[in-house]
Amino acid sequence: MVAMHIYDLDSDAIERISNPSINDLKTLFVNTRKPLIFPGLANREFSFIRSLNLDLFSKMTKRVPVMTPSKSGVNLFIKYDDMPMNEFVESVKSGKKLYIGAQKIHGERGIPTDINGLSGLADNIDIPRWINPECIASSNLWAGSGDNSTVLHFDPWDSLLVLGQGKKEVVVIPDVETPRCHPYSAYNFFALNEGRVLHSQVNPLNIQKKFQAEFSKIKAMRGSLESGDVIFIPAGFWHFVESQEVNVGINFFIHLADKSLFQQEPLRTFWIKDNITLKPVNWFWRIKSRFFRTIRKVFPKRIAS
Numbered sequence: 534m535v536a537m538h539i540y541d542l543d544s545d546a547i548e549r550i551s552n553p554s555i556n557d558l559k560t561l562f563v564n565t566r567k568p569l570i571f572p573g574l575a576n577r578e579f580s581f582i583r584s585l586n587l588d589l590f591s592k593m594t595k596r597v598p599v600m601t602p603s604k605s606g607v608n609l610f611i612k613y614d615d616m617p618m619n620e621f622v623e624s625v626k627s628g629k630k631l632y633i634g635a636q637k638i639h640g641e642r643g644i645p646t647d648i649n650g651l652s653g654l655a656d657n658i659d660i661p662r663w664i665n666p667e668c669i670a671s672s673n674l675w676a677g678s679g680d681n682s683t684v685l686h687f688d689p690w691d692s693l694l695v696l697g698q699g700k701k702e703v704v705v706i707p708d709v710e711t712p713r714c715h716p717y718s719a720y721n722f723f724a725l726n727e728g729r730v731l732h733s734q735v736n737p738l739n740i741q742k743k744f745q746a747e748f749s750k751i752k753a754m755r756g757s758l759e760s761g762d763v764i765f766i767p768a769g770f771w772h773f774v775e776s777q778e779v780n781v782g783i784n785f786f787i788h789l790a791d792k793s794l795f796q797q798e799p800l801r802t803f804w805i806k807d808n809i810t811l812k813p814v815n816w817f818w819r820i821k822s823r824f825f826r827t828i829r830k831v832f833p834k835r836i837a838s
């Protein structure tokens with residue numbers, strides 16, 4: 534079999550809607566179950582996005598979790614290097630392939646959080662009034678050097694991704710295609726321990742031979758984003774995103790209006806992982822860390838030598 538890339542999938546163009554009314558946008562999260570691109574919507578509704586740029590980031594000194602691509606070439610949200618934001622800017626300018634992916638600026642109800650060192654950005658962000666703060670799970674920064682690929686995954690919230698700078702190519706795969714995306718089982722404790730709760734096992738840049746036959750039957754949707762564009766991705770829809778040029782975006786994760794979607798895949802398996810099988814993995818990890826911390830306290834020299 535020949536090498537296969539996710540771009541080789543048969544795909545339709547993601548529908549593009551120009552100049553939607555506020556009412557259209559308000560109903561977006563209630564009854565839309567397909568991806569949509571809103572060209573240039575950021576200029577009207579998210580004009581703050583222009584102020585999120587490398588100049589602003591170079592004035593920030595707090596440490597932020599930063600990713601370098603895994604061996605497969607994609608960013609996996611598993612391992613991070615914490616670095617001051619101004620150092621991130623210098624490294625990006627010197628051509629290092631780095632990505633800040635899904636790092637929180639706001640948490641639940643749109644309240645700023647400093648969990649990832651980025652609460653300072655909240656002062657620059659005016660959340661549009663048509664997004665009900667009660668429904669916000671988080672807002673997150675996505676920023677990189679270019680040539681940044683995000684693992685094929687789904688989210689348990691609807692996502693509204695606003696691109697301020699750079700370009701993005703987005704492949705979206707409907708939730709009904711979940712078996713062909715080969716999610717990690719709810720009982721794969723190794724994958725859960727690594728944080729691969731939402732990930733596909735498929736490497737989108739070089740699809741493994743064992744997955745090719747099934748994966749190639751998928752009917753995907755594909756679209757390109759330029760700076761100022763916004764994309765809506767429904768919860769449970771698989772997506773792969775490749776960012777080009779120095780890129781800066783922010784997304785809002787919005788809680789689902791229709792909770793019954795957790796009764797269907799892949800959100801059903803996500804619920805099982807998050808509420809049942811992840812718990813023993815977390816307990817094991819906490820007990821293991823506590824055990825080694827105690828050992829280090831009791832035998833500090835022997836461990837150090």
Ligand SMILES: O=C(O)CCC(=O)C(=O)O
Pocket residue numbers: 634675682683688692693694701766772774775776782784
């Ligand atoms: O921009 C990216 O790299 C990924 C964005 C994403 O996964 C999302 O908005 O849910």
